[in-house]
Amino acid sequence: MSTEILxxxxxRLEGHGKIHIFLDETGGVDRAFxxxxxxxxxEKFVEGRRAEDMPQITSRICGxxxxxxxxxxxxxxxxxxxVDPPSAAKKIRELAYSIFMVEDHALHFFFLGGPxxxxxxxxxxxERNVLGVIxxxxxxxxxxxxxxxRELRELMGxxxxxxxxxxxxxxxxxxxxxxxxxQPELQAAAARAVEFGTFALGVFRDVVLSNAEYVxxxxxxxxxxxxxxxxxxxxEGKVTFYDGTLRVVDPEGRExxxxxxxxxxxxxxxxxxxxxxxxxxxxxxxxxxxxxxxGESGIYGVAPLARLNAADGMATPRAQEAYEELVSTxxxxxxxxxxxxxxxxxxxLVYAAERMSELAADPEIVSPDVRTLPTAVPEEGIGVVxxxxxxxxxxxxxxxxxxxxxxxLIVATQxxxxxxxxxxxxxxxxxxxxxxxxxxxxNQVEMAFRAYDPCYGCATHSLPGQMPLxxxxxxxxxxxxxxIRRD
Amino acid sequence: xxxxxxxxxxxxxxxxxxxxxxxxxxxxxADPELCLLxxxxxxxxxxxxxxxxxxxxxxxxxxxxxxxxxxxxxxxGAKALSALASLIDATDREEVAxxxxxxxxxxxxxxxxxxxxxxxxxxxxxxxxxxxxxx
Numbered sequence: 001m002s003t004e005i006l007x008x009x010x011x012r013l014e015g016h017g018k019i020h021i022f023l024d025e026t027g028g029v030d031r032a033f034x035x036x037x038x039x040x041x042x043e044k045f046v047e048g049r050r051a052e053d054m055p056q057i058t059s060r061i062c063g064x065x066x067x068x069x070x071x072x073x074x075x076x077x078x079x080x081x082x083v084d085p086p087s088a089a090k091k092i093r094e095l096a097y098s099i100f101m102v103e104d105h106a107l108h109f110f111f112l113g114g115p116x117x118x119x120x121x122x123x124x125x126x127e128r129n130v131l132g133v134i135x136x137x138x139x140x141x142x143x144x145x146x147x148x149x150r151e152l153r154e155l156m157g158x159x160x161x162x163x164x165x166x167x168x169x170x171x172x173x174x175x176x177x178x179x180x181x182x183q184p185e186l187q188a189a190a191a192r193a194v195e196f197g198t199f200a201l202g203v204f205r206d207v208v209l210s211n212a213e214y215v216x217x218x219x220x221x222x223x224x225x226x227x228x229x230x231x232x233x234x235x236e237g238k239v240t241f242y243d244g245t246l247r248v249v250d251p252e253g254r255e256x257x258x259x260x261x262x263x264x265x266x267x268x269x270x271x272x273x274x275x276x277x278x279x280x281x282x283x284x285x286x287x288x289x290x291x292x293x294x295g296e297s298g299i300y301g302v303a304p305l306a307r308l309n310a311a312d313g314m315a316t317p318r319a320q321e322a323y324e325e326l327v328s329t330x331x332x333x334x335x336x337x338x339x340x341x342x343x344x345x346x347x348x349l350v351y352a353a354e355r356m357s358e359l360a361a362d363p364e365i366v367s368p369d370v371r372t373l374p375t376a377v378p379e380e381g382i383g384v385v386x387x388x389x390x391x392x393x394x395x396x397x398x399x400x401x402x403x404x405x406x407x408x409l410i411v412a413t414q415x416x417x418x419x420x421x422x423x424x425x426x427x428x429x430x431x432x433x434x435x436x437x438x439x440x441x442x443n444q445v446e447m448a449f450r451a452y453d454p455c456y457g458c459a460t461h462s463l464p465g466q467m468p469l470x471x472x473x474x475x476x477x478x479x480x481x482x483x484i485r486r487d
Numbered sequence: 488x489x490x491x492x493x494x495x496x497x498x499x500x501x502x503x504x505x506x507x508x509x510x511x512x513x514x515x516x517a518d519p520e521l522c523l524l525x526x527x528x529x530x531x532x533x534x535x536x537x538x539x540x541x542x543x544x545x546x547x548x549x550x551x552x553x554x555x556x557x558x559x560x561x562x563x564g565a566k567a568l569s570a571l572a573s574l575i576d577a578t579d580r581e582e583v584a585x586x587x588x589x590x591x592x593x594x595x596x597x598x599x600x601x602x603x604x605x606x607x608x609x610x611x612x613x614x615x616x617x618x619x620x621x622x
Binding site: 048049050052056057077081157160161162166167168170171172175176177371373374402403 | 542
C-alpha cells in the first residue's frame with residue numbers, strides 16, 4: 001500500500017534501473033515496475049558545508065549533466081545572498097548553459113536514444129549502440145558528431161573552468177570574465193552548432209519520419225499518456241532553459257498554472273511508493289490519484305516534449321520552424337506521445353544552438369563586469385533551470401555564516417518519475433502477450449523510459465543501451481520465469 | 488608533486504608566503520593572474536597531487552583537492568590543514584586562533600574528498616607479528 005509520506009527517504013539517482021514485470025494467468029502483463037534501487041543522500045551530506053561550495057558539490061550528482069546542477073545551485077546562491085549578477089555574467093552563464101544543452105541533447109539523440117531508431121527497435125542488441133549508428137549513417141557523420149561535441153565541451157571548459165564539474169558559478173556572477181580573443185571562436189563554434197542542429201533534424205526526418213512503421217510506433221497508444229506538462233517559459237511564453245517562469249498546461253493543453261519557481265513547494269509534492277527509492281512528484285493543485293493519467297491525476301511530465309507543450313513556441317527562427325513542423329505533423333498540441341520526445345529534443349537542440357549564436361555575438365559577452373559582491377546575510381535561496389531532462393530545482397537554507405542547514409533538490413527525472421513508471425507499465429502491457437518475450441520486445445519496453453532521457457543512466461559512462469538493467473518476468477505465482485540482465 | 492608545480496600562477500606565489508586572513512570565494516573578486524593563496528583564498532594546491540593541469544585555477548577558482556594527496560602524504564586533510572596553518576602571519580596565540588577561526592567548515596574544506604581515508608577515525612591496531620608486512 002502506498003503512503004502519503006512526502007519527503008523521506010531522499011533519492012538521487014543514476015546508473016541503475018530495474019524493471020519488474022508481473023504476468024497474469026493468461027500470460028499478459030498484470031503490472032510492470034521500473035524500480036530505482038539506490039539512495040544517494042546528497043541532501044543530507046551537504047548539510048554543514050559552505051553554501052558557495054554547493055555548485056561544485058551538487059554537480060557531482062551527475063557526470064553527464066553537471067552543468068545543470070551547477071547552474072541551479074549558482075542561481076540558488078544569487079537568491080540566498082539576494083544579489084543580482086551583472087548583465088554580462090548572466091549572459092556568460094546562459095551561453096555556457098546553451099552550449100551544454102546542445103552537446104547533451106546531441107549525446108542522447110546519437111548515442112542513447114538514437115540507436116533504437118537508426119539501428120532499429122528490434123535489431124540485435126550488439127548493434128543497438130553508437131557504433132551501430134555509425135555503421136548506418138557512415139563514418140564521416142559519426143566523426144562529425146564526435147567532433148562537434150568535443151569542440152563544444154572544450155569551450156564549456158574554457159568558460160566554466162571545467163566541462164565536467166564546472167567551477168565558475170558564484171553568487172552574484174561568475175568567477176572570471178571571458179578573454180576577448182575567445183569571442184570569434186565562440187561565434188564560429190555557434191555557427192557550426194546551428195548547422196549541426198539542422199543536420200540532426202534532417203537525420204530525424206530521414207530515419208524516423210520517412211518510415212511509416214516508426215511513425216506508427218511513435219504515435220501508438222502503447223507510448224501515449226495524457227498528462228499535465230511543466231516547463232520554464234520566458235516573458236513571451238517561449239521555451240527557455242536558463243531563467244523564466246514555470247508554467248503548467250493540462251492534458252487538453254490549456255494553461256493550468258503559472259508560478260514563480262520560488263513557490264514550487266506550493267505546487268509540487270512528492271509521493272512515495274514502497275517498491276522504489278524514487279520519489280514521485282505530482283501537482284499539489286490536482287492531487288495524487290495513483291498511476292493514472294487524465295485531468296484528475298496530478299501526474300505531469302517534464303523534459304523536451306513537456307517544455308514544448310507548456311510553451312507557446314521557440315524564441316529563435318529555425319527552432320520555431322522545426323517546432324511548427326513537429327506540432328502540425330503530430331496533429332496539434334498538446335502532444336502526448338512519449339516517443340515524440342526524441343523529436344522535441346532536436347527542436348530544442350536547434351534552439352540552444354541559435355541561442356548560443358546570439359549570445360556569442362553579443363559584445364557584452366566579453367565585458368569585464370562579471371561580479372556583484374554579495375552583502376546580505378544569507379538565509380534561504382531557491383534556484384531553477386531546465387536541465388536537459390526537465391525542470392531542476394535547488395533549494396538551500398543556511399545559517400548566518402552561509403553554512404547549509406537544509407537542502408532540497410527536485411531533480412528533473414523525479415518530475416517525470418510517475419509518468420515514466422506508467423509508460424513502462426503500459427508499454428509492457430501492450431507489447432507482451434501470451435507470456436512471449438524476446439530481446440526485441442523487451443527493448444521496446446525499455447524505449448518507454450529511454451525517450452525521457454532519464455538521469456539514472458547519466459553517470460554510468462557506458463555505451464548506449466548498456467545501462468545496467470535487470471528485467472525479471474514473473475508468473476502468476478510470483479516465480480521468476482525469465483531474467484534478463486545487463487549489468 | 489604538488490599542484491603548485493604545474494600551476495600557471497606559480498611565478499606569482501611569493502617565496503615566503505604569509506597571509507593575514509582567509510577569504511571565501513564569494514567574498515572577493517579574485518585577480519585572474521595572481522596566486523590564489525596569496526590573495527587569501529584557501530587553495531589546496533600545495534597539498535594536492537598534480538595532474539589536472541590546474542583546471543579549477545584556470546577557471547579562477549581555488550583548488551579543492553579532488554586529485555587527492557601527493558605520494559608522500561598519508562592523511563590529506565591534516566596535510567592541507569598544516570600547509571594552510573604554516574601560512575598564517577601571526578605570532579601570538581589569540582591572533583592565530585582568530586585567523587584560524589575564519590575558516591568556515593574546516594572538515595568539509597580540507598577533507599572534502601578524503602574523509603573516509605583519513606586517519607582521524609581509524610582505530611589503532613595491535614602490532615603485527617614478526618614476518619608480517621609493515622604498513
